[in-house]
Amino acid sequence: MTSGVQKSGSAGRVGQWLGQAVAYALFMGCVGYFATSPAYQHTAPDQAMLKLTISHPGQSREACRERSAEELAGMPPNMRAPMDCPRERSPVTVELRLDDQQLFNAALAPSGLHSDGPASLYRRFSVPVGTHQLLMRLNDSVREPQLWHEARRQLDLKPGQIVVVDFDSPSREFLIH
Amino acid sequence: MFAVAERGLDRVFGQRLNPFYHLGALSFLSFWIIAASGLYLYIFFETSISGAYPSIEELTHGQWYLGGILRSLHRYASGAMVITAVLHLLREFSLDRLRGSHWYSWFTGVPLLWLLVASGISGYWLVWDQLAQFVAVISAEWLDWLPIFTDPMSRNFINAAAVSDRFFSLLAFLHIGIPLALLLLMFVHIQRMTEARSNPPRGLALGTLASFIVLSLAWPALSQAPADLDFAVGSVDLDWFYLAIYPLVDRWSPGAAWLLAAGVTTVVAILPWLPPGRRGPAAVVNLENCNGCGRCFADCPYDAVTMQPRTDGASFAEEAVVADDLCARCGICVGACPTATPFRRASELVAGIELPALTVHDLRERIQGKTEGLDGEGRVLVVSCRERPRVAESAGVVAVELPCVGMLPPPFVDFVLSRRLADGVMLAGCSDCDCRYRFGNDWMDARVAGERDPALRARVPRERLDRYWESRPARSATAARLERFREALKSLGPYQRNAAATPTREVRDGAD
Incomplete structure (x- = not known):
């Protein structure tokens, strides 16, 4: 007398089959619908995108200095490098302005356990389509705080367009992709 | 909510095919469908920037009759796997199947969800x-929040020139490696x-597979427009099973999304150890009554009983040993013990294996006490x-509760x-395929049918025994069932032992 589905006539069986069909249809409807819906709006139609990304090693925080003869004599013979160049790098200060409004301004710390690696940055900004004036500034030396690498560009942004602002370390110039 | 859904599905599918009792097995089924369809898709997939999209388009449209259907199966089975896995987790939680011996499956299930989601994401x-x-x-922005990359991973996707073919080789490797880890x-x-059930019953498996195929034909999975890293994505048709957290990363911040994900994961993972904890003592073996027959070992649903060489010098080869941390306190081992018979004339009834919270002696006393007033x-x-x-008692009906119905040694019915x-x-007891302790009603069915030791004696009239397997019956349904059973008993009249049937054999200590 185990409980379970009561075996009734063919009408009951048809009802069961219909019920199963409905259950499968509901489940598969749920699977199919949420596999693609509802849609998600990542970027509005009247917006473009500005990506600021930099990977740049700052200048050495301290200048190299020449070791004295006494210092060199006190060092193991295989380590007697005439110049002492501290590894630590300067933070890289980056400023980005769009139409005289500041989008980004921060000092990026150098990477690495000894702060001797490049400073890195990635940020994206949603920007209305149209014409804009872009100002980019970068300083990479605490020993020369007044020295800024600077560039200005006029942007004519289309809907959805991505503009990438990068900094080319060898040429020390801003790049706009 | 589960109770209502389960009762409805019981009526439609029957207990044996009720999908709610096979959620874990359905997840396995989805995995195998994903794996089989994925193998075929991989044959035609081009692992390059310029080749990836066209190769999938060719699969989808050029050979829609096979590649297209398999692609759809691949996607929809993935979505279904998330649903069944999450329902499985929620249902186990609702039934408190996460504490005690269940902690292991619960805890290992948490990283399973992460791997499942990671598998899907890498596929997209x-x-x-x-x-x-x-x-x-x-994804890159989300991962960049973690202090693991010197250079931001996002720099790899700033424009089309930054992405290389090697990236697709890496992705293909990940999309195979992560599911293997899964x-x-x-x-x-x-x-x-x-005896873990990793395969659903054939009827349910075929029904599910057929439904996937119908869905794939009616609503084929399609690609969206090709990627173009020079333009931002506008409106995108999101797979919410796998990518639900992405809008949060986009709208909130990567850090907030990590906090949410890590917080939910941690809370879910430690749930088995959070209050209220309720665990009685584990089953204990009484060696003076254990003959090492191994039935408790065979019946334990959690491998908590092992058979080890005898330590008390008795003439039996082995003895049962219970692992406290694995024991679920269900008492199924007691129901399997041939010495757990109420007919025994020992001064104190002690079985070879006992649940200290409810010994066989106490059970006999309780039954005798309860039935006195009937x-x-x-x-x-x-x-x-x-x-x-709980079954409501009334005039002519008394009830005794056990941790699991499988704990009742069959001789008690005879008694x-x-x-x-x-x-x-x-x-x-619980519904078929839904026993809280996995096999309680299965073993009882087999014992009543004489197919499993200790079998219910042939002399016991089966018409006086009603097995009512329904996990969450409505109160009225139980009352109606009891009424029907009582009416049937009344028509049978008082029980008369048939002297011609199997003679009564009263079992003495240690004997079967």
Whole structure:
């Protein structure tokens, strides 16, 4: 007398089959619908995108200095490098302005356990389509705080367009992709 | 909510095919469908920036009759796997199947969900359409929040020139490697289950597969527009099963999304150890009554009983040993013990294996005490599983609760009827395939049918035994069932032991 589905006539069986069909249809409807819906709006139609990304090693925080003869004599013979160049790098200060409004301004710390690696940055900004004036500034030396690498560009942004602002370390110039 | 859904599906599918009782097995089925369809898709997939999208388009449209259907199966089975896995988790939680011996499966299930989602995400990248672009950009931004990359990973997706073919080789490797790790962990997940059900019943498997095929034909999975890293993704058709967190990363911040994900994961993972904890003492073996027959070892659903060489010098080869941390306190081992018989004339009834919270001696006392006040026609003793709703007592009906109905040694049924303590016995347990302790009603069914030791004696009239397997019955349904059973008993009249049937054999200590 185990409980379970009561075996009734063919009408009951048809009802069961219909019920199963409905259950499968509901489940598969749920699977199919949420596999693609509802849609998600990542970027509005009247917006473009500005990506600021930099990977740049700052200048050495301290200048190299020449070791004295006494210092060199006190060092193991295989380590007697005439110049002492501290590894630590300067933070890289980056400023980005769009139409005289500041989008980004921060000092990026150098990477690495000894702060001797490049400073890195990635940020994206949603920007209305149209014409804009872009100002980019970068300083990479605490020993020369007044020295800024600077560039200005006029942007004519289309809907959805991505503009990438990068900094080319060898040429020390801003790049706009 | 689960109770209502389960009752409805019981009526439609029957207990044996009720999908709610096979959620874990359905997840396995989805995995195998994903794996098989994925193997075929991989044959035609081009692992390059320029080749990925066209190769999938060719699969989808050029050979829609096979590649297209398999692609759809691949996607929809992935979505279904998330649904069944999450429902499985929620249902186990609702039934409190996460504490004690269940902690292992619960705990290993948590990283399974992460691997499942990671498998799906890596798959979406491969298509290299607008959705893939969105997933790539947001994934990179999300991962960049963690202090693991010297250079931001996002720099790899700033424009088309930054992405290389090697990236697709890496993705293909990930999309194979992560699911393999998932499969390994699925295997680990069921390790502490004896006879784990990793395959759904054939009818349910065929129905599910057929439904996937119908869905694939009616609503084929398609790519969106090809990825173009020079333009931002606008509106994207998101797969919410796998990518639900992406809008949060996009709208909130990567850090907030990590906090949410890590917080939810941690809370879910430690749930088995959070209050209220309720665990009685584990089963104990009484060596003076254990003959090492191994039935408790065979019946334990959690591998908590092992057979080890005898330590007390008795002439038997082995003895049962219970692992405290694995024991679920269900008492199924007691129901399997041949010495757990109420007919024994020992001064104190002690079985070879006992649940200290309810010894066999106490159970006999409780049944005798409960049935003392029964009178009239159609007297019923209900032996009920503690996991289902309590059966209301009334005139002519008394109830005794056990942790699991499988704890009741079959001789107790014989005892109740032959001593005329009641005119009939109702065993009320969980639904088929839904036993809280996995095999309680299965083993009881087999014992009543004489297919499993200790078998219910042939002399016991089966018409006086009602097995009522329903996890969450409505109160009225139980009352109606009891009424029908009582009416049937009344028509049978008082129990008369048939002298010609199997003679009574009263079992003495240690004997079977």
